[in-house]
Amino acid sequence: MHRGVDISNLNGNVDMSLIKNAGSEFVICRATEGTSGSGSQDEKYHQNMSNAKVAGLKTGAYHFSHFADIAKEESELQNFLNFIQDTTPDMIVLDAENSCQGDITGLCLDFLDNIAQIAQPLIYCNPSWLRTHLNASIMKYPLWIANYGVSSPDIGFYDGYGIWQYSDKGQISGVSGYVDLNYMTDTLWNLISGGYTPPADKLKEQIRALQYDLNSEYNAGLVVGGVAGPATMAALKGIQNIIVKGHKSYVVLWIQQKLESYGYLQPGSYKEKVYDEPTFQAVTNLQKNWGRPTDGVLRIETWSIFLNNE
Template sequence: MVNHGNGSISIDTIKDTGHNFLIAKATEGSTFIDKYYNNNIAKAKALGLVNGAYHFARFTTKDKAIHEANFFKSIAADASPDFVVLDFEQQCSGDMTEACLVFLEIVATIAPALIYCNPSYIKAYLNSRITKYPLWVAHYGVSSPSTVLWPDYAMWQYTEKGQIAGISGYLDLNYMSGEFYNSIGTNEPVKPDPLIEQIKSLQYNLNIDYNAKLIVDGIVGKNTLTALKGIQDIIIKGHKSYVVLWIQQKLEQYGYLKENSYTQMLYDEPTFQAVTELQKAWGKSTSGQLNVSTWDIFLTN
């Protein structure tokens, strides 16, 4: 998920780290246009990435929702995104289902539409009628997100502070279900298991941090295991790398590490303690060392 705040970014790098889709901001409210939108979508298409356009909502009424939907449509449509998103996180009051539905009905004439929301907003402002459209849920620091009204998610934003080697600043990182991926017109098969994408990201980071020279394929083979064995005595307290950040994001996902409780990329005390808690829960030696048995947890869950 990228927007003007990320500036001009390398879409090639996003693909090289194993990500197979990109969502770019197009508009906000009734006047703001993201100047990077068209370029981001064009680059994603050129690289074969599934791509989506999102609108950051400011509306609080149905009439304003209609106005914003038509504004978004006028800006987003020409780039022909594979899907479109209503980013609904605006402070409001009362049930907003009708306003959100009318927005989605208008923009769904561009491409398949879904709504982005967090569990607390779903509970506060929406009712079951909204499930006509798929859910992109934002839920951090959990092993599985709450979808509230929906039986499952189309997409899950699992962190707002992701980092990718070679790109400055934070990125929102997401999983996309295989069912949704295949429903938006791509012929490329995909496995819904997010571990594939996580392992690709780890392999890319091993190459960047330690010159591991791995093929970024999401497969835990002999070379990947050898690379992990080779760094088990390197990742100690005080060590800093993108691989450490990958570990921290996994620990957040499992619930052993709380957001903002640690220094990103640094194997600090909170990260060390979270690793030992993970090891204890899985019946491993609580050394805090990233040995093969500990990596096995990360690579299979």
């Protein structure tokens, strides 16, 4: 196990040598919170990151989320990306503990997928929040679990954790306020130490597969290049009134696989290749969360979600 802390501007000017001398090997710094108001951009972030690098500590940047819908998630994502763009964290975190309703796995995955090109992503939450607002699709990314006063953390449906925040009452001489204390597993440590490799352009391969299906089943005549240009969009518009309940095709299977990856469809709950009732309901739930008309019709506005998000 590797010891580390997480900090924010509430800790004032942090002497990273004190952090290191206290036995820490990594520090995770708050970068942003929401998109407006006090703390939306942490005034100590850049200073903390620079000083941590000089001290030889592994570094992380985290965003404290407020979002509960897609519009807010996208604005928070942009705030985060803009603010950290001149830094090089070894890991990057979505801190999810805000008040919201229902399962928001899709929103969290969209945030994490969009930051995955920067550094190793993690999802941070406590056991209750994990069970209430996330499903197993989030296991795509390592877990940073906050669970205090226990001998081992409650990790819900995960089969392991990357970081365990075991106390929020740590104190280090010379550092203002309480400091959160953490353990990192050797597995995650080795992952961030060995040189992070961003994921392959999965979205491009998905679009190539869709274009192939459009050609084979609907004679679309598309170039299978993985770019959803005007011809691909025209082909999708052309089948808008064809994909209705009961329709069977590999394009429907492509949609089902996307919905399953987003957490809207559960494995085994639907009939493959058929636009059945579970698939229809999953599409309407997706449309609702993304602010689209909730009628299950696959218009371009709905296709744009699939084509722009892994």
